[in-house]
Amino acid sequence: RTGALWGGRFADGPSPELEALSRSTHFDWRLVPYDLAGSRAHARALYRAGLLDDAQLNGLLDGLEALGDRFAAGSLRPDPGDEDVHGALERLLVEEVGADLGGRIRAGRSRNDQIATLLRAYLRDHARVVAGLVLDLVEALAEQARAHLGATMPGRTHFQHAQPVLLSHHLLAHAWPLLRDVERLRDWDARAAESPYGGGALAGASLGLDPEAVAADLGFDHASPNSIDGTAARDVAAELGFVAAMVGVDVSRIAEEVIVWATKEFGFVRLHDSWSTGSSIMPQKKNPDIAELARGKAGRVVGNLTGLLTTLKALPLAYNRDIQEDKEPLFDSVDTLELVLPAFRGLVATLVFDTERMAELAPQGFALATDVAEWLVREKVPFREAHEVAGACVRRCEELGCELWDLTEDQLAAIDARLVPEGRPSVHAVLTLEGSVSSRDGRGGTAEVRVREQLDEVDAAVGAH
Ligand code: ARG
DSSP: OOSOSOOTTOSSOOOHHHHHHHOOHHHHGGGHHHHHHHHHHHHHHHHHTTSSOHHHHHHHHHHHHHHHHHHHTTOOOOOTTOOSHHHHHHHHHHHHHOHHHHTTTTTTOOHHHHHHHHHHHHHHHHHHHHHHHHHHHHHHHHHHHHHTTTOEEEEEETTEEEEEEEHHHHHHHHHHHHHHHHHHHHHHHHHHOEEOTTOTTTTOOOTTOOHHHHHHHTTOSEEOSOHHHHHHOOHHHHHHHHHHHHHHHHHHHHHHHHHHHTSTTTOOEEOOGGGOBOOSSOTTOOBOHHHHHHHHHHHHHHHHHHHHHHHHTTOOSSOOGGGGGGHHHHHHHHHHHHHHHHHHHHHHHTOEEOHHHHHHHTTTTTTTHHHHHHHHHHTTOOHHHHHHHHHHHHHHHHHHTOOGGGOOHHHHHHHOGGGSOTTSOOGGGGOSHHHHHHHOOSTTOSSHHHHHHHHHHHHHHHHHO
């Protein structure tokens, strides 16, 4: 068996069943460019340690470059006999430069320190891609918010009408968690910027190899301070799995609202034709499939995190083959987000809001009851009493089948005389949608001045990344 990385001590080759179970090339092949970069850095470390002469170093670097070219051209393929990307590339390197030279590259390294490093390198690149896509979505939300400044909608708690808010305020409420996800991706990178390369199987660098130099060569901040930890730890991988899951969940919360808003009952938004789908049987249908798939795939990325953590649970030190199971869930989470986010951005960017309908519904369901209570507080009524009085107004409205602003001065006076003070405007003065919204003008509030301030902050945060 020419391809195997081991075999000296085995009288028989592996069974086909073992090979099938063991093989990972169908999912780790995407690491080829990272593996080749690792090998280039490792070859230079071997050279600096005096284990390769100039001609040997250049021969290896040329061979590795040739493999890189073949990969880029799409013609580099694993064999069925290759166990993983590392073994396949060593086989291919030997084919490229001969056994005497190619057989030198493995000195002082193990697939354990290789994979721990390559996975980090791959995830660091894709974390940057995902962060960029999340920022694109934040921008789409901010653009919709800016385009609809002044538009109102029902703000909800418990999914019931609560207090009216600006549509822009609501949209930005979805932007902030996404900005925090981008921050999470950025500060995760500081922990991911550690290179286990040179740790060998577990016990550390020998042969005079310098892991710090390899780390710098590969764009990491530093080498692992502990070779056992470096090869065995996957907390950094799990952490990225969490941030990916959080992005999925944050997007799913927007998705759910879009789905609800697009119903006949709500009628808050119309979906753009290019960003919605039809039905094979019902000609009238326009379905929010992007939002549904985003919502559904959030479950998938949460599952990936759960699966990974379950694999890691109670694993003894150091490397165990179980750890090979880290890649599929993480790659899937990254792939999923890279698929969902651009589509979801398009969905959000092209939503057409029915701002008239939203404004009409905004104050309904007695959403101005808090304004009644707070008006009484300004009239120096203790809030506990004010709350009772406003509640009584709501009860009266329910009896009469009307909204708060329909109550006459007499009806209000009958509930509580303080609602209609002598010689001053009655509570009616604050029973308007605009008044309610503009009164919430404290930091973070829904008043337009505050929302404009927020928009500038979101723009600045997007610009800073
Ligand atoms: N393919 C393995 C992984 O992805 C790395 C190889 C380690 N194999 C071994 N027998 N030590 O984790």
